[in-house]
Amino acid sequence: MAEYSAFSLLKNALTGNKDWKPAWRKPDPKASYDVIVIGGGGHGLSTAYYLAKEHGITNVAVLEKGWLGSGNVGRNTTAVRSNYLLPQNTRFYEHSMKLWENLSHDLNYNVMFSQRGCLNLAHTPGQLDDYARRGNAMRHLGVDADLMSVDQIKRLVPALDISGSARFPILGGLMQRRAGSARHDAVAWGYARGADRRGVDIIENCEVTGFLRDGGRITGVSTTRGEIRAKKVALAVAGSTGRVMQLAGISHMPIESHVLQAFVSESLKPIIDTILTFGMGHFYISQSDKGGLVYGGDLDGYNSYAQRGSLPIVDEVMSEMLALFPGLARVRMLRSWGGLCDMTMDGSPIITTGPLPGMYLNCGWCYGGFKATPASGWCFAHTIAKDEPHEFNAPFTLDRFYRGLVIDDKGQGATPRLH
Numbered sequence: 001m002a003e004y005s006a007f008s009l010l011k012n013a014l015t016g017n018k019d020w021k022p023a024w025r026k027p028d029p030k031a032s033y034d035v036i037v038i039g040g041g042g043h044g045l046s047t048a049y050y051l052a053k054e055h056g057i058t059n060v061a062v063l064e065k066g067w068l069g070s071g072n073v074g075r076n077t078t079a080v081r082s083n084y085l086l087p088q089n090t091r092f093y094e095h096s097m098k099l100w101e102n103l104s105h106d107l108n109y110n111v112m113f114s115q116r117g118c119l120n121l122a123h124t125p126g127q128l129d130d131y132a133r134r135g136n137a138m139r140h141l142g143v144d145a146d147l148m149s150v151d152q153i154k155r156l157v158p159a160l161d162i163s164g165s166a167r168f169p170i171l172g173g174l175m176q177r178r179a180g181s182a183r184h185d186a187v188a189w190g191y192a193r194g195a196d197r198r199g200v201d202i203i204e205n206c207e208v209t210g211f212l213r214d215g216g217r218i219t220g221v222s223t224t225r226g227e228i229r230a231k232k233v234a235l236a237v238a239g240s241t242g243r244v245m246q247l248a249g250i251s252h253m254p255i256e257s258h259v260l261q262a263f264v265s266e267s268l269k270p271i272i273d274t275i276l277t278f279g280m281g282h283f284y285i286s287q288s289d290k291g292g293l294v295y296g297g298d299l300d301g302y303n304s305y306a307q308r309g310s311l312p313i314v315d316e317v318m319s320e321m322l323a324l325f326p327g328l329a330r331v332r333m334l335r336s337w338g339g340l341c342d343m344t345m346d347g348s349p350i351i352t353t354g355p356l357p358g359m360y361l362n363c364g365w366c367y368g369g370f371k372a373t374p375a376s377g378w379c380f381a382h383t384i385a386k387d388e389p390h391e392f393n394a395p396f397t398l399d400r401f402y403r404g405l406v407i408d409d410k411g412q413g414a415t416p417r418l419h
């Protein structure tokens with residue numbers, strides 16, 4: 001498959017754009033593979049890519065029940081950051097950040113990674129102290145963090161209501177300047193193309209409906225396109241984890257599936273050149289390259305497998321936006337949508353061997369798994385190839401909930417919908 005380059009762009013432009021090839025093949029499933037990855041979202045595709053690239057394992061199939069990008073990888077609001085408090089999370093997400101910083105070159109695909117920063121707004125002195133503590137913890141591990149004053153924030157985002165009479169006055173904020181956003185579809189397509197180029201079969205419209213076993217060992221899957229055998233079967237189905245694990249006979253997982261909604265406005269001239277989070281509720285906003293304001297808030301608050309949300313959250317998100325930006329009151333919202341979030345008991349992910357022989361599990365991304373896409377696939381590929389975790393994902397076990405080794409960055413306790 002041809003390299004994408006300025007030269008190939010020019011050549012195709014001059015020859016009527018007739019030479020472009022599909023970015024990945026559409027193969028029929030083979031009878032068996034070394035590794036099957038269930039789920040063609042960001043994490044499944046990046047796992048396949050790094051299995052091939054880092055470990056030379058290319059006899060791999062990614063099985064996706066719909067089309068690539070139909071899950072959360074194509075539904076998220078694309079915030080990428082590594083501004084965590086706890087060292088287990090910081091190390092993992094900073095590894096992801098470093099992979100993001102070279103991803104377009106690595107994939108030979110422009111994922112439009114734009115490091116425009118992520119600013120958490122503080123509205124109370126206690127919150128500002130808390131941000132200083134988190135910023136210090138980040139800097140201690142070599143991650144960039146700056147406390148911003150009100151004046152600096154005012155210069156960065158003039159549209160914010162920063163007056164003393166604002167509904168929630170702003171006292172400062174924590175900025176990670178290397179944070180940013182990427183084009184979510186491009187991430188899925190770039191990983192798919194990269195994996196396909198190395199020989200991985202990406203099989204769309206192929207739903208896994210059951211698991212094949214030899215004694216207690218998983219030896220393959222039944223699908224809507226027939227049975228497929230594999231030495232190793234890896235799950236990366238995000239919000240569908242509970243349902244797919246049930247097919248393997250495991251009905252109790254430390255995960256709840258919840259709906260998260262997001263919104264986009266009509267296109268505006270550039271007014272917000274960073275990702276901004278509200279400190280007195282759950283609201284965040286950024287501006288896409290097309291000019292639309294992309295924003296979201298809290299989970300709907302009930303367990304669901306429906307990829308659509310309810311109206312009370314729409315109301316709440318809009319009121320939080322107007323508390324920060326009264327000037328946006330007459331901007332029209334264009335679209336809203338929902339995605340399924342696999343919420344764990346401590347808000348941190350699971351990347352592990354098992355829990356059944358022959359099975360490998362990647363899940364628990366809550367509403368923060370887009371930023372993890374590169375490191376998640378990189379670590380999961382290592383875990384599958386070596387049959388043991390890399391040090392970056394070693395803390396993210398499934399049994400940490402039984403052993404009391406939870407990684408609760410927010411300190412919210414075992415209430416999945418609060419993470």
Ligand SMILES: Cc1cc2nc3c(=O)[nH]c(=O)nc-3n(C[C@H](O)[C@H](O)[C@H](O)COP(=O)(O)OP(=O)(O)OC[C@H]3O[C@@H](n4cnc5c(N)ncnc54)[C@H](O)[C@@H]3O)c2cc1C
Nearest residue numbers: 039041042043065071072073076077079208339369370371
């Ligand atoms: C509205 C919203 C906003 C978000 N914003 C952010 C953000 O700003 N930053 C951030 O870091 N994260 C964000 N997230 C979270 C992030 O999108 C997810 O954590 C991440 O995309 C999950 O991993 P994935 O890409 O592999 O999931 P998915 O894309 O959902 O992939 C899972 C795939 O598995 C497939 N599948 C399921 N069952 C089967 C089966 N039986 N057989 C075959 N295939 C199956 C599904 O069809 C799906 O394509 C957001 C999520 C939502 C919903």
